[in-house]
Amino acid sequence: MHLESLNLINFKNYTEGNLAFSSDINVFVGDNGAGKTNLLDAIYYLSFCRSFLNPIDKQSIRLNEKFFILNGTFVKLDKKINISCSVQEGQKKKVKRNKKEYDKISDHIGSFPSVVISPYDTNLIIEGSETRRKFIDSIIAQVDRVYLETLMRYNKVLQQRNALLKQFQEMRIFEQESIEVWDLQLAELGKIVYKKRQDFLVGFIPLFQKFFNFIAADKEVINIAYKSQLNEQDYEAGLKATSRKDSILGYTNFGIHKDDLEFLIHNQPIKKFGSQGQQKSFLIGLKLAQFEMVSELLDTKPMLLLDDIFDKLDIGRVKRLMELVAEHRFGQVFISDTDVDRIDKVFEGIDLEVNIFHVKEGKVENA
Known part of the structure; x- marks a missing residue:
C-alpha cells in the first residue's frame, strides 16, 4: 500500500x-x-x-x-x-x-x-492520562473494529450518565434507579474495553522493549504498567462505591475512562527519572512498536x-x-x-x- x-x-x-x-x-x-x-x-x-x-x-x-x-x-x-x-x-x-x-x-x-513520529510525542510523557489513553486507543482501533465501536458506545453512555448526574446536582436530588440504567451499559461496555486493552499490551510491551533497546543501543530495564481501577475492583462494585462522590461532583469517577499507562525505567516513572535521551528512545520505541503491531495485524x-x-x-x-x-x-x-x-x-x-x-x-x- x-x-x-x-x-x-x-x-x-x-x-x-x-x-x-x-x-x-x-x-x-x-x-x-x-x-x-x-x-x-x-x-x-x-x-x-x-x-x-x-x-x-x-x-x-x-x-x-x-x-x-x-x-x-x-x-x-x-x-x-x-x-x-x-x-x-x-x-x-x-x-x-x-x-x-x-x-x-x-x-x-x-x-x-499510518504512524507518525513527531516532537509532539513528548506529550505522551509530560501530559495527563487522556493523551496516553488516546495513544493506545488509536492503535487498537486501527486493527479491531469491535473495539472502536465499543469505545464509541461507551463514551456516549458515559456522556449521558454524566449529563444526568449534572442534572441531579443542579436539582439537589439523586435517583439511584435512573443511574443504574446507565451503570449496566457502562459496565458491560467497559469490561470489553478493559479486556482488549489488557490483551493488546501483552503483545505490545515486548515489541516496545525490543525497539527501545535497539534505538538506545543499551539494555535499560523499561516497562509499561497498565493502571486501571478495574485492576482492583469489579466494575459494578466500583460504580456503586463511587456513587456518592459522583452525585457530589456531577460526573462519573469510576471506569475505563480513568485508565492510564505508566512509563517506567528501572521501575521508576521515566517522566521524573529518565534522561532526555532515554525519553526520546522511549517515545521512538513506542511508535516503532505501534508500526510493527499494526503492520502484523493488518498484514x-x-x-x-x-x-x-x-x-x-x-x-x-x-x-x-x-x-x-x-x-x-x-x-x-x-x-x-x-x-x-x-x-x-x-x-x-x-x-x-x-x-x-x-x-x-x-x-x-x-x-
Whole structure:
C-alpha cells in the first residue's frame, strides 16, 4: 500500500497543492513555519479523518476560507482507491471512498494506516492520562473494529450518565434507579474495553522493549504498567462505591475512562527519572512498536511519517533508525526537515528512491 498522489485545497496555510509521491521515501524540506508539518498532517487526515495536531476540524481550514478538501489516491493490492475528506463550516465532515460517502467515518479507520513520529510525542510523557489513553486507543482501533465501536458506545453512555448526574446536582436530588440504567451499559461496555486493552499490551510491551533497546543501543530495564481501577475492583462494585462522590461532583469517577499507562525505567516513572535521551528512545520505541503491531495485524505496512525528528535526535539514534529503513522494515516514508544537506547524508548508501519537495510559504515544488 502507498499514497500515489495528494491534492489539497484551503488546508491550513495552503491555498492549493498537487503532489505525486514515490512509493519509497518522500521528503519535505523548508524553513520552520513553511508548512512541512501541515503536509504530513494532510496525509494523516487521509488515514484517520482527523489531525494529529489539532482535534478541532474547522481549525484546519485556511484563514478567511469556509472549507478545506483533501484528495488522496492510494494504491493497494494493485488497485487505485481515491479517498477524499472535506470539512465545511457549519456542516458535517464528509469522507468518501471512490466518490461514495461512508455511512460511518469509523468504517474508514484502519483501511490506510499510518504512524507518525513527531516532537509532539513528548506529550505522551509530560501530559495527563487522556493523551496516553488516546495513544493506545488509536492503535487498537486501527486493527479491531469491535473495539472502536465499543469505545464509541461507551463514551456516549458515559456522556449521558454524566449529563444526568449534572442534572441531579443542579436539582439537589439523586435517583439511584435512573443511574443504574446507565451503570449496566457502562459496565458491560467497559469490561470489553478493559479486556482488549489488557490483551493488546501483552503483545505490545515486548515489541516496545525490543525497539527501545535497539534505538538506545543499551539494555535499560523499561516497562509499561497498565493502571486501571478495574485492576482492583469489579466494575459494578466500583460504580456503586463511587456513587456518592459522583452525585457530589456531577460526573462519573469510576471506569475505563480513568485508565492510564505508566512509563517506567528501572521501575521508576521515566517522566521524573529518565534522561532526555532515554525519553526520546522511549517515545521512538513506542511508535516503532505501534508500526510493527499494526503492520502484523493488518498484514500491510502503514505509512511512516517522520516530523522534524532528525533535528531533535543525536546522530546515533538517527543512524539506528535509518538502519531499519535500509532493511525495508517500513513501507512508504514521509519526512519533514529543514536541511537538505542533512537529508542527503542521512540517506547516503540507502538503496531506496528519495523524492524531495521544497516547501516555502505554503507552496510546494519538486526538487
